[in-house]
Amino acid sequence: MSLEQWETFYRGGMIATCPTGADGGYDLEVRDAWVDFFSMLPAGARILDVGTGNGVVAMIAAETALARGLNWEIHATDLARIDPLHDVADGVRRLAGITFHPGVATEHLPFESDSFDAVSGHYSLEYTDIAVALVEIHRVLKPAGTAQFIIHHVDSALLRSAGHTLRESEMVTVETQVFQRLHRLVTMDRIVPGETDEATEALRAAIRILRQRMEQSRISGTGHVLDVVLDAVQKLLVARKEMSPAAVGLEVDRAESEMRDSVQRLDDLIGHARSQQDMEELASDAAAAGFSQIEHFPLYHAGSNLVGWQLLLHRA
Known part of the structure; x- marks a missing residue:
């Protein structure tokens, strides 16, 4: 545990x-x-x-x-x-x-x-x-x-809900790696031709996948985790204008850490x-x-x- x-x-x-x-x-x-x-x-x-x-x-x-x-x-x-x-x-x-x-x-x-x-x-x-x-x-x-x-x-019902949440969380942390892609973009100190465009497109691709899955999930009454994550990503992108790259990067790391902690607790619950x-x-x-x-x-x-x-x- x-x-x-x-x-x-x-x-x-x-x-x-x-x-x-x-x-x-x-x-x-x-x-x-x-x-x-x-x-x-x-x-x-x-x-x-x-x-x-x-x-x-x-x-x-x-x-x-x-x-x-x-x-x-x-x-x-x-x-x-x-x-x-x-x-x-x-x-x-x-x-x-x-x-x-x-x-x-x-x-x-x-x-x-x-x-x-x-x-x-x-x-x-x-x-x-x-x-x-x-x-x-x-x-x-x-x-x-x-x-x-x-x-x-x-x-x-709690186990069924935990299963849905776990699958959505793993999509965030493993499949799309949206927080890692966000971290790469927001911690750039300056625009670097090619590299900045690549980081931006990688993040956009992850966001598109999450949005598509969220729309599909709403039909079954799930998708809450994806909704929360997308909202957090948007707020962290806005924060780039008011905070230093390093400070925003720390906030991204904190959000990802909380998500991974949640995944671990769900694994514990389901496994027991x-x-x-x-x-x-x-x-x-x-x-x-x-x-x-x-x-x-x-x-x-x-x-x-x-x-x-x-x-x-x-x-x-």
Whole structure:
């Protein structure tokens, strides 16, 4: 997993991936799945959210405790060097009562055995060494403790969207190399006969290809990445008139770097999604780790939008 790219993503302040509600968090059935899970916990419960990112599930736990008038101790870990209180808008208020532990692998949790009533994780377990992580989760759970995870599904709408975005991103970075061609043109200190014309035509050719593909993509409701990239290219060309060639070149490099980071995150997402057979193997790993009452089933959003697998585990 490309940890650096995910850390960059979290610094952007997003608390959840699709589908999200108006406040940027999960809503409808996805939120209900977490509220229902946490609502079973008693007063004084200790909760651990692993792979927390910017803390969206831990936040739901805190909101559930507040709504029920209960006092829970909530911890949240992530392998990434997260700082949600700083990075999330109004994070100090929204994430109040949650203790974050950055740089912590789920395979090596820094907590005593039998210390949590519940463990949660949303789009997180699948990014671990699952068999090892499940043993560790079982260790920190109290007897009769429960765990719930939502896991990427190979047939989900999010995976289909990620596939479209990945193909468009690869067209930008690999097929047309539009940022590299733009960089060559905007960093020229002066017009050089032949060389400048060649660089200009190379960029125009890349732009034509992207525009043609964008028009084709609009028919299927995709093409957002191409639209954003073309807009960025146009703005960077205009910036040549106000900035030095070196400064514009740095902006082009930054835009390309962000695009490549996005591609890497999409590769991670697609590569870690689970099929029915994968989930059956995961259930076997859970049983080997000591869990009982192992259940998994598809989770939908807004009735028919498949978002992932819901996995429930119980420690006897």
